[in-house]
Amino acid sequence: MSPELAARLAVYQIQLLSEAKEYSIVARDACFAMLYRADDPAPGIGSSGLMTENGLAYLVWREGEAYLVGKGNEVMATAEQVEAIRSFAEDLKTAIKATDEHR
Secondary structure (H helix, E strand, O other): OOHHHHHHHHHOOOEEEEEOOOEEEEEEOOEEEEEEOOOOOOOEEEEEEEEEOOEEEEEEEEOOEEEEEEOOEEEEOOHHHHHHHHHHHHHHHHHHHHHHHOO
């Protein structure tokens, strides 16, 4: 991850959790997302989700209802969880877009 991207993410209190050659995992509070092409100054964003007591769970919509779905586990998402993930994802997009515009 570039120092510029890390600095822009820090503005939104998003931190790097893990980094590999082709991806990074970033998080804020219990929310997380994968960033693809970790060496690119403006990487692609994978799905956002929530770290739960049962592991990582992604937000999935079915027939207008929000669920947190992880390996072997699925629960309905609360309005607060949906809002936390939505806010995190929007801040992440804003930080990455700003990095892309400043290249």
